[in-house]
Amino acid sequence: MGSIPQSLHLFRSAQRQVPLLPWPRAAFGPVTAHRLSRLLAGYLLVVAIGAGLLHAPRLADGWHIFGLGLMLPGAGFLAHADLCTTGGIGHTALALGAFALFGLSVLIWFATGNIVAPPLAWVGTALWAAAMDHGPISPWVVDLAHAAAGVSVLAPMLAWPAWMAFARWQRRQDNAYLRQIQPRVHEIFTAPTTPASTVTPPEMSLSHLQRVRFALDRALQPVADFEGFEHRDPFQTAALRYQVNFLGYGLALTQARFTPAFRGYMTRAQEQLLHKQRQHRIWSYWALESLWGHLRCNPDPIQRDNIMFTGFVALQMALFEASTGSREASRPGFFTLQHPQGSRYVHDHASLVWQLDASYRQSPFGLVPCEPNWIYPLCNAMSACAVLAHDAQRGSAVWHGRHAAGFIQHLEAEFLDAFGRLVPCRSSATGLALPAIGGAMAQAMPCYFLNALAPDLARRQWLLLRRDLLDAKGRFRRRAFWPIDTGNYGFSRASAYTATALVACELGDQAVYDHCMAALESECPSTPKDGVIHRAQASVWSHGVELMALAGGRDAFRTLINHPPRHPGPWLDEVRYPDVLVASAHADDAGGLHAVLYGAIEGGTHSVVVAGLHPCALYKVEGATASHIVAGRQGRAKLRVRLVGRTSLRLELAWQVRA
Secondary structure (H helix, E strand, O other): OOOOOOOOOOOHHHHOOOOOOOOOOOOOOHHHHHHHHHHHHHHHHHHHHHHHHHHOOOOOHHHHHHHHHHHOOOHHHHHHOOOOOHHHHHHHHHHHHHHHHHHHHHHHHHHHOOOOHHHHHHHHHHHHHHOOOOOOOOHHHHHHHHHHHHHHHHHHHHHHHHHHHHHHHHHHHHHHHHHHHHHHHHHHOOOOOOOHHHOOOOOOOHHHHHHHHHHHHHHOOOOOOOOOOOOOOOOOOOOHHHHHHHHHHHHHHHHHHHOOOEOHHHHHHHHHHHHHOOOHHHHOHHHHHHHHHHOOOOOOOOOOOOHHHHHHHHHHHHHHHHHHOOOHHHOOOOOOEEOOOOOEEOOOHHHHHHHHHHHHHHOOOOOOOOEOOEEOHHHHHHHHHHHHHHHHHHOOOHHHHHHHHHHHHHHHHHOEOOOOOEOOOEEOOOOOEOOOOOHHHHHHHHHHHHHHHOHHHHHHHHHHHHHHHEOOOOOEOHHHEOOEEOOOOEEOOHHHHHHHHHHHHHHOOHHHHHHHHHHHHHHOOEEEEOOEEEEOOOOHHHHHHHHHHHOOOOOHHHHHHHOOOOOOOOEEEEOOOOOEEEEEEEEOOOOOEEEEEEEOOOOOEEEEEEEOOOOOOEEEEEOOOOOEEEOOOOOOEEEEEEOOOOEEEEEEEEEOOOO
8 A cells, every 4th residue: 555655854752752641640630520529419419309309298299200200310200110010011111211211312412512401301201200190109119219329329439449440550551561662662653754855756646646536526616515525414423514624634735745836726625625614504503502502592603612613624724724825714704604694703714713712711621622511632632733733824822822731731631531541522511421432543533633732642642552453463453443434424444444544644653554554445445437536435534534644644744733834936826627637746946846747638738827936037848848938927827738647847947037
């Protein structure tokens, strides 16, 4: 599958010792512990109210049953349950169904931010049971309710010391592994780096260009059209906005690496993907999430607790500006959202970053909810990169001056589990966290973005994950990868392989990169059709992540975020897509340009416009029908190029008008 592309810069931090996991002085971080204590106190209050109603002698039977239902979800139906009569069996079934409904409501809460679903399911089933007039509660049910409530409270308290002991034992094991592997770190992160002065300008192969066309065909269609995208749901990982985000990221990294001296269709494609994010169908989900997550009617998706939109789009803008040199996204009102009922929400790159800054300053967790009540470390790492990139492009210090230290401190204190793994997400309201699900990808993806923020931390988390990816003999463990494509919920490991390959590429882990790309081709083979290569079993999201991996290199993303490149002239400005495909375009310090082109039709002759030239200067040309051109007063010139296979086009400054 080829090697990881070389980057132009090697950061000194890559040579530093990988830090150890922090020692767990408590089971949870202070903010999480406070939220969990508050949740437990609230539950005890509800149990006390339920018990009071259950034992109040002068209340009707319905109130007793309602109190029983408050003590445990679905317990009200047990008031007349048994396994001997038809009615009793029916009530038993209702109790089990009510408990299952409560579990479903918790999943809905996680999936959509609907915080009212669990209490509605709990109280609603208690009221339903209380409305059934079947006489007094069976005595054994009262004893069972007391026992169940006691167990639900005492079990976590008794398990706490055992959990702490296990956490400390696991941290010892993990840190012992990190100490053991420290001398071999240079053998793991083996991807080469080469000084910029000796690097051959990177170039895409024809097959690579055909993979890029998968993204370009979707980006260059009319902004309101979404042909070729997948329409699954608006809330979770298959949402349209994420497909648009990652296609945009893939194109930005491709342009930054291979065609920095080309504007044309690459810049236009990125800009149109940003305009697609403005379409109401992309952000209409927020009206519901705000209503049932914040109990507020506010359709503006930028205003509060929604960095899965704000942060992701801000990062898309940052990569667009870094890879193209354009400041279009920073134009006031560039990202104005128009609601069908007439409301307008005026935003641009700066206002999105300002909202992220304000959200980080206000969050007690140091990380911001990605949707109502749920904080994802991955989303926060991406959003932090957006703020950091904006700083690097503007010469400001918002991230490092206000947030960087607290972000890492809170990340390690509040979002690491007993195994030293990042929790997928934690509830900002209750402190509860989802268990580590999703296989390798869930642990790998944060490392990619953390490498721009805290490279030592990224390398540590990657090394801990790497134990699950390769056995003692270096054999690849495919079972470590989730068999569900998170980009469309299909049965495929495409998203897991591409995401893990992307991180391996960024960190320089050549072995894991090669294994992942080989497994991807084996299980989801490439399919060429009409000059476009795609993977039939992979989601659109996975295609975007694969483009990011193919355009990456050791510390490539980190370099682009922290040290955005200059964009001197000249540059290719206009070619006809898809008749002309630009595989490489790089300007040199002497004012020249070198590009590599392919044609859709072998032997066709096409017009190519070059801009950024010295006005009225004479240029020597290789690869075009003319051997010399004179730039116009606006620094532009048109060339005719005959494309036969791989065609090299070179311009060198021959003579310039002196002022």
